[in-house]
Amino acid sequence: MSDQEDVKAPGISRRKFLKISALTTSAPLVLGPTVLQVEGQEVHVYGPGKVPVTLNVNGRRLSANLEPRVTLLDALREKFEVTGPKRVCDRGLCGACTVMMDNKAVYACSVLAIDAQGKPIVTTEGLAPEGKLHPVSAAFVDNDAQQCGFCTPGFVMATKAFLDRHPHATQEEIHRGLGGNFCRCGTYAGIRGAVAQLSGGGQQKGGA
Numbered sequence: 001m002s003d004q005e006d007v008k009a010p011g012i013s014r015r016k017f018l019k020i021s022a023l024t025t026s027a028p029l030v031l032g033p034t035v036l037q038v039e040g041q042e043v044h045v046y047g048p049g050k051v052p053v054t055l056n057v058n059g060r061r062l063s064a065n066l067e068p069r070v071t072l073l074d075a076l077r078e079k080f081e082v083t084g085p086k087r088v089c090d091r092g093l094c095g096a097c098t099v100m101m102d103n104k105a106v107y108a109c110s111v112l113a114i115d116a117q118g119k120p121i122v123t124t125e126g127l128a129p130e131g132k133l134h135p136v137s138a139a140f141v142d143n144d145a146q147q148c149g150f151c152t153p154g155f156v157m158a159t160k161a162f163l164d165r166h167p168h169a170t171q172e173e174i175h176r177g178l179g180g181n182f183c184r185c186g187t188y189a190g191i192r193g194a195v196a197q198l199s200g201g202g203q204q205k206g207g208a
């Protein structure tokens with residue numbers, strides 16, 4: 001028996017098998033969703049293969065084919081080279097990856113990129129489009145609010161999101177508002193000073 005014909009399956013030679021394998025591996029890996037009917041409603045199921053994903057990051061449309069399991073943080077850093085958001089814990093504990101999505105602070109490591117579609121995303125890069133420091137970043141510099149700086153982009157984005165909602169926050173509100181971000185270098189006094197500077201002194205309500 002020749003080398004091409006030693007496959008046991010009826011009706012398929014080794015040569016045919018190799019051709020089929022080659023065709024399979026060169027077939028497009030990007031698939032649309034499977035549509036299931038669940039209790040009379042259409043449910044779109046994506047993956048596990050790659051699907052087209054388009055994000056709006058700092059006013060730019062960024063597209064890639066990604067597996068649905070890819071997080072926003074991985075998409076930003078690994079696919080789109082937006083490296084302001086940092087990876088530290090990668091599990092929603094430290095805040096180093098904080099970005100603004102739909103004007104709210106979110107942990108990019110805890111959001112799927114596919115779910116972030118259609119929502120404007122802002123990272124620290126988006127705060128300084130022309131290379132000028134944003135007032136929040138400038139306040140961090142003024143107050144010496146960083147040492148190694150690894151937590152700083154996350155803190156800056158968390159501060160921006162917080163002050164957009166609480167422009168005249170009290171010290172207590174600042175403390176609680178930034179409670180989801182951690183600094184291993186312990187620059188909390190500087191960070192609180194920066195936020196207080198931006199919020200008009202962080203005075204206690206009632207004029208204290």
Ligand code: FES
Binds near residue numbers: 086092093095107108
């Ligand atoms: S890296 Fe996302 S919360 Fe720590």
Ligand code: FES
Binds near residue numbers: 148151182183185186
């Ligand atoms: S400045 Fe180093 S972790 Fe915050």
